[in-house]
Amino acid sequence: MNRKRTILIADDDEDDRFLVKSALDDCQIPCIVQYVQNGVEVMNYLENNHENQKPSLILLDLNMPKKDGREALKEIKCNPKLRSVPVIILTTSKAMEDINLCYGLGANGYIVKPNSFSELADTLKILTKFWLDVVTLPPI
């Protein structure tokens, strides 16, 4: 089954969601962008509502209400059905503990939110190009 070219953005900050959306628009890579605001919504999206539409990439913020990115990441990577979904952490935290923890839990990448819009656009361009067009992932 082909993956839908969907990118799931999990971030509680509206501004950040807006910035990421604008940056992704600039990338001009055809894909659907979906938004959720916390870890609970991430898991709902993955497990219930979209059984056959696993996203091609998840951009996961760490500090979110209800269920934070760390917990969501752990649940995704512990679930055999979800494990192969690439998860890139996109956060403001530069703390070494977070970086170590996330890679330990199986994150596919860790990116500190860039300070400038142009940097963000560049980063997302490389990222989507790589995860949507370059890598080969196992079928679901």
Next chain:
Amino acid sequence: MKQASKYIKLSFLGFAILLLGLSWVSFQQVSVNLKNTDSVEHTQKVLLVSEVFISNMKDIETGQRGYLLTRNKSFLEPIKSSRIEVLLNLDTLQLLVKDNVVQQRSLVKIKELSLNKINSLTQNIRIVEEGKAIDMAALEHGKKTMDSLRARVSTFQKNEKDLLNIRINSKKYGQSLMPVYQVLLSIASLVLLGISFFLVNSELKRRYFTEKVLEKKVYELNRSNAELEQFAYVASHDLQEPLRKIRAFSDKLQIKQKDFLTLDGKETLDKIAGSAARMQTLIDDLLNFSRMINHKTQQITQVHLNKLIEDILDELSDEINQKNANIDIEKLPILRGYNFQMKQLFFNLINNSLKYSLHGVNPAISIKYAVIKAKYIPLVSLTNENQLFHKISVKDNGIGFENQYAEKIFVIFQRLHNRNEFQGNGIGLTICRRVMANHNGYIFANSSPYEGATFDIYFPTTTA
């Protein structure tokens, strides 16, 4: 507190003196008792010997009378033996009363009389032995001598007895006062002991109370300190969020709207971006600093200072080469401390020396080392003046500063120059001072304009 401990010392001293007094009184009492026993024994001896003496004299007298009446020679035997006894008795008595002039004199008289008596008695016996008749007058004289001898001896004995009584009475008087002294001293000791106890107890209570108050203060201080650290971290962390967005949005505006923006609009956006970037570095510095404050999470290790500085010089090699700087480093010690913090410390100092160099002069930086006593550290007074410190001086030939700013430069975000003259946020030396505080050490600066600056840092030799 000093007053209280003075009183405590005084009361204990008084208590000790009273105890000494008590012991002295007891000792006196015992020695008086011993002396009294001695004098009673002495008098008894004198009386006994004088008794024996008089009885010997009587024996001699009886022997003589017997012989004179019966002409029986067997009566003469006791006279011979008693005569020797009498002389011995007199010698003994003389020895016994040798410390008493009156008794001695009286004894001399007794001796004279007794010798006299014995002489006349021997003469009488010889007359009888020669078969002549005894002169009645001589007998009468002998009797008189004997009577006066007895009287003398009894006076002698009476004197001795009186002496004993006087001695015992005088001591009895003293002795009768002794228990009074003892009781008084004991009561005084008890009172002083009570006072001492009261003083010590109240002082202890006071200290206990102060300790409690201090403990509470320390607790509160620790808590507020922890809160402050937390505050610095959270504030700088949370400040970053909106700031990052200001930067991102103004960046986005500049990129997306570049075709519609006027020159003035672009310049304004540039200024916004520049200010935001500066704010970012300030927040980053603050965050770093707040992490530095919370040093408990870091590990204490052996820090090889020469090696550490070599690494720093490697990192700064571009700057060093560019300015053609000359850096002279003495042999430095190996200290126990936080390696990362020590590196920050020396990096900031050396970096400052390079940065604030005089235009057109090759920077010369010297790092010197000595071990000194605490009393030679300026502006610091420690209880143990002789505690040893590692003193490391970082001296340069740069622009220096007015010495009145020597303390101000360590305050966070304080700068002596405009940003367009020298880059920096004014946090480097604040970090240095914090690093030294974390190592229980000190850092001080010394300078005058255009004559270079010296930074002296002091680590305790037994660093935590």
